[in-house]
């Protein structure tokens with residue numbers, strides 16, 4: 231049986247004396263250490279010195295923006311030292327993140343696959359990024375969004391997508407997109423490409439980051455670093471590249487189907503995510519839909535007619551997108567749909583999309599509130615995503631923050647350009663900078679009473695290493711269950727379980743004696759490795775945390791918010807749990823002591839002890855922290871004199887006939 235692990239705070243320090251005589255000497259001892267060290271990581275034949283960020287290799291490392299709608303690849307040009315997006319002979323940099331499977335199993339990725347979206351919806355997979363690291367449960371509320379078949383097994387295991395007879399994981403599907411990007415880069419650069427930096431949203435959790443990394447590996451890429459998209463966008467503008475630079479940045483990312491706002495703090499090259507907010511189902515596609523609906527009404531087309539006529543639906547949608555793009559640089563748009571003239575002016579379009587833009591501003595306000603900042607405290611606003619080209623979006627954001635925007639770079643390319651800058655730093659070409667990311671949520675393990683014991687706090691720099699010693703709670707306990715959690719709440723039940731493993735085979739020892747060191751190591755990609763070692767016997771066990779299922783973006787935000795709203799409750803609960811844990815430990819050892827040494831105690835001592843024990847049990851029952859603490863102290867006061875007397879007598883016994891020098 232594996233018992234709950236017991237943290238050594240205020241634990242009874244139990245001395246082994248003669249035949250394991252139990253003596254009660256209470257200490258408050260917290261044995262922990264935290265060490266941040268420079269690591270030297272080896273990856274295949276390439277070595278990265280994390281301390282300097284340099285990497286000994288001649289090969290070009292590419293930066294990849296693996297997007298929900300489009301993906302692209304960028305490098306830093308060695309001559310100009312400028313990042314550029316790689317352009318095929320067709321002049322395009324964007325590769326639609328769409329994968330099509332024909333009946334023979336041939337795979338097409340990109341624009342050619344997009345052409346088949348309407349014709350073969352069940353064989354054409356889009357928006358796979360929304361499914362990365364998620365279970366069906368996580369995405370079930372948005373299942374209608376996907377025209378292809380997402381397997382509904384309603385379990386916690388990762389989702390699968392069915393195409394014909396075959397099943398694919400989001401990791402495999404993403405790997406097809408990455409493979410296409412790799413081939414493109416090799417074709418354009420005329421050299422093999424095997425190393426990359428890939429970007430992910432700041433709110434991606436460990437499961438989603440791990441899934442992205444695995445997709446890279448499947449595509450034959452060594453993923454040297456997973457970088458947050460807002461971090462990359464800032465880097466593309468050179469923000470955070472100067473030594474001693476301190477800035478607070480808002481990165482506003484409005485794409486085709488998603489909206490993210492991230493508030494970052496840059497201090498000497500360290501990017502800290504202060505808050506993230508957004509809407510995973512809000513973007514340029516909603517503007518297209520708003521305009522299409524407007525025309526539908528003008529043209530008197532009923533919903534039923536539209537449902538029947540797929541080609542008309544498609545034509546409306548495509549023309550609406552065309553109009554939106556046209557209006558970014560013109561004042562009026564005119565076209566012909568099904569032989570009928572349609573038109574829209576810029577003011578009319580603005581009126582249609584104003585509610586959508588307003589929703590993004592509400593998210594900006596929420597992000598600022600979560601970061602504890604006023605909008606005047608934001609030093610720079612970086613614009614990302616194709617939909618930030620809409621003039622109304624730019625004007626509204628400029629007005630809201632009261633500052634000029636960083637919007638000169640192509641908003642579709644800016645994240646990939648920043649990934650290329652990061653890749654260049656890893657390649658050792660920018661010797662000044664070491665870029666570090668931070669953990670989005672705290673990481674820790676479950677201790678007695680279901681408490682969360684944080685080993686690596688939220689917003690810690692990565693790579694990171696932390697360790698702490700724990701001990702057993704019961705005599706002869708031979709195993710410990712190590713449960714790893716992510717989150718900000720004091721009770722693990724309110725946080726998210728990442729993994730669990732057991733350390734078995736601890737040799738029989740009295741409670742409190744084994745020393746189990748639990749270590750957390752987060753590598754440069756944010757992947758967590760947890761190990762546990764019993765120091766007296768040397769037995770150990772470790773696990774790489776590959777969580778079974780992910781959190782929705784809303785859940786990550788909610789977890790952070792909950793930790794703020796419940797902070798007071800959590801503190802009180804923690805104090806109560808700690809007091810009860812200590813009290814139960816005290817009751818346990820006192821009971822054992824009485825059982826073993828009852829004859830050596832006076833009748834009155836036994837009775838007072840039993841009375842104090844009863845008081846303590848009652849205090850535990852009514853869950854009153856102060857009463858629990860007082861009753862624990864009272865029991866300690868009652869038992870200490872005779873415990874010391876018995877120990878002295880045992881010592882004398884043991885020393886009989888021996889000379890003391």
Ligand code: AMP
Pocket residue numbers: 297299300484485486487513514515551554555556558614615616617618619620641642
């Ligand atoms: P992303 O997801 O960042 O690739 O952004 C794609 C979105 O940007 C789509 O909704 C496009 O319609 C939109 N978009 C691209 N170009 C423009 C433009 N010139 N004006 C307005 N929206 C655009």
